[in-house]
Amino acid sequence: MTSPSADSSADAADIAAMPTVVDRVALARLYGEPLFAMPQDLYIPPDALEVFLEAFEGPLDLLLYLIRKQNFNILDIPMLSVTKQYLVYVDEIRKHNLELAAEYLLMAAMLIEIKSRMLLPPKKVAEGEEAEDPRAELVRRLLEYEQMKLAAARLNTIPQYGRDFLKASVYIEQSLQPRFPDVHLVDLQEAWRDILKRAKLIQHHKISREELSVREHMSIVLKKLQGRRFVGFEDLFDPSNGTPVLVVTFIALLELAKETLIEITQAEAFAPIYVRLAYSPT
The missing domain is CATH 1.10.10.580 (Structural maintenance of chromosome 1. Chain E)
Structure with a gap:
């Protein structure tokens, strides 16, 4: 029989083992134990909480996104506005990934060149012909890229094996001892009749040689x-x-x-x- 002093000491130990915060939900669990407050010495890398709102597959994808987002006419692109927005995005890329920014910088140089060509007087052309628009080649590339992107999106909606569905497979355990079917007399008679029919189909004929001059x-x-x-x-x-x-x-x-x-x-x-x-x- 235990003494009252022993019971009181055991209760005190159980109370000390309980977390100090009881009325709040634990923020997380660390090695199975509840965590009610963030550790003071927790280190978070600078890029750990970086959020990418838009992911682009290349310069044309970014340029097409800027044009479609603001409902610009792709056949009459406002080069000044688009170029400014494009350069802001490129500056953000350069801060994090210089190698990736190289490809985008090439498109930025192309946009600046087109804008500078638009500021110059147009070249003289023959009477009745329209002057060449410096944006024509860029518009052609954007339209082709958009067509390919829409086609890829339509193909992606088609159910694919391994992504949207799997082949059903069922394993049936069979006996290791082979079991052959029984052969009846009627089956032997039919097989013999088939052999006789094939024998009648084989006919011999002699080919005579004809001499022609x-x-x-x-x-x-x-x-x-x-x-x-x-x-x-x-x-x-x-x-x-x-x-x-x-x-x-x-x-x-x-x-x-x-x-x-x-x-x-x-x-x-x-x-x-x-x-x-x-x-x-x-």
Whole structure:
């Protein structure tokens, strides 16, 4: 049995272990313990709380943002206002990331050049032609970039595998012992009938060799051309004689043309082809 003095000392220890602030919610927990006040020796790096309100993918993206945000006409850009706002942003970049600012500085130099060219008198052009606008090339690049950006945004809305959905996969545990299906008598009969059908489809035939003479067909072609001024190229072939005869007749025509015994003529491109005997003055 414990004494009253021992109980009172235990209660005092429990009270001392409790946090001094009980009626407020803990700001955070450090290693599982509640934290009711910020530590006095807490070090926060200067860039730890930096907030980026807008993230741009490049100089054109920033320039397009400044134009669209203020509803400027992209075909008639107020260069003075846009250049001032652009340089303010570039100065902020230079304070934090000098390497990143180099690309933006190049665009800033281009904007200043365009503004200076607009202050100069326009170059003389031929009568009836308009003077070249120094902003034309910049406007073209901005419009092309905006088209690509909108197209990329539309593509990004399409559901993508791995980002918006995943393939469903189900694992089915199967027995390691293979199980083969039972074969019935009817199945064997059907397989045998299929073999007999395929055997009937195999037929043997003998190909006989036909000897054709090119010289003989050269004489046939010359006979067809005798007494006629022109003969159509197609009229010299008879498809009913078969492919081998057609090939030999064509070779005979080439041989006759090679020996300058016939002339193959055509009035113009894609016109009908005619064949005639070669002219020989008497």
